Amino acid sequence: MKYVHILLITVYLTIFVGMGFGQEVRMGTPNNVIGPSEMEVEVVDQNCWVELYEDTEFDVDDPHIRIKGPFEAGSLEALAGQDWSDEIESLIVGPSATIFVYKDPSFSGTEAVFVANQKVGELAELNMSDDIESIKVQCSAM
Ligand SMILES: [Ca+2]
Ligand SMILES: [Ca+2]
Numbered sequence: 643m644k645y646v647h648i649l650l651i652t653v654y655l656t657i658f659v660g661m662g663f664g665q666e667v668r669m670g671t672p673n674n675v676i677g678p679s680e681m682e683v684e685v686v687d688q689n690c691w692v693e694l695y696e697d698t699e700f701d702v703d704d705p706h707i708r709i710k711g712p713f714e715a716g717s718l719e720a721l722a723g724q725d726w727s728d729e730i731e732s733l734i735v736g737p738s739a740t741i742f743v744y745k746d747p748s749f750s751g752t753e754a755v756f757v758a759n760q761k762v763g764e765l766a767e768l769n770m771s772d773d774i775e776s777i778k779v780q781c782s783a784m
């Protein structure tokens with residue numbers, strides 16, 4: 643009977659430790675000691691991106707790019723080999739990104755914030771059509 647008890651305790655311990663470990667991974671507390679491979683996974687968040695469109699309503703026939711975060715650019719004059727300053731007319735925010743856009747370079751001028759999964763087909767509605775000159779892609783949904 644003693645042997646069975648020890649066996650049960652071992653099983654309970656395994657489940658408990660397993661649950662504890664799972665929680666730790668989900669929470670992803672930065673203070674936890676984590677290996678280099680886990681750190682890489684945290685940095686490359688496949689859902690952290692923004693798609694920028696030169697035309698309205700996500701027109702794929704005109705220039706459009708997907709930028710992966712975390713990212714920031716004080717100027718859009720050479721974004722993926724193209725001058726995007728004062729050109730963006732619509733955008734789509736990825737599931738785990740928050741986007742900050744600015745009417746002027748160096749994160750100045752009027753600022754607008756777009757939350758995860760937001761689709762803006764007409765930046766004109768925010769008086770920001772063809773008027774964004776700097777951008778930040780933050781990797782956390784707000
Ligand atoms: Ca077009
Ligand atoms: Ca445009």
Ligand SMILES: [Ca+2]
Binds near residue numbers: 772773774
């Ligand atoms: Ca501008």
